[in-house]
Amino acid sequence: MIDKDSHAPWLPRVPHPADSPALPIYMVIFFFLGLAGFAVHGLSDGREALVIASIVSGVFFTCFLILFAIYWIGYLLKGHANWQAERQADSDGPSTGQ
Numbered sequence: 001m002i003d004k005d006s007h008a009p010w011l012p013r014v015p016h017p018a019d020s021p022a023l024p025i026y027m028v029i030f031f032f033l034g035l036a037g038f039a040v041h042g043l044s045d046g047r048e049a050l051v052i053a054s055i056v057s058g059v060f061f062t063c064f065l066i067l068f069a070i071y072w073i074g075y076l077l078k079g080h081a082n083w084q085a086e087r088q089a090d091s092d093g094p095s096t097g098q
Contacts, residue, residue: 019078023067023070023071023074024071026067027064027067027068027071030060030061030063030064030067031060031061031064033060034057034060034061034063034064036060037053037056037057037058037059037060038053038057040053040056040057041053041054041057
């Protein structure tokens, strides 16, 4: 049986993805790795090297785009949460949707 007096410890809040310093750093790293892969793509002589450099460059740019999408969605959601909190504070209660 579950004891109603037991207090479950709350997990600490993690920072919002838009506030995390690691995400923009990873975005920049993958962007420059994609540029480096693109530069190798131009310097390659053989057909096999050209295909491998194209794949590597595409993978790094894809990682950059995924991280950019995560960062942008987090930024938009954070702005919406701030707007919603201000709206609830102005109305002194939960909104009724009207």
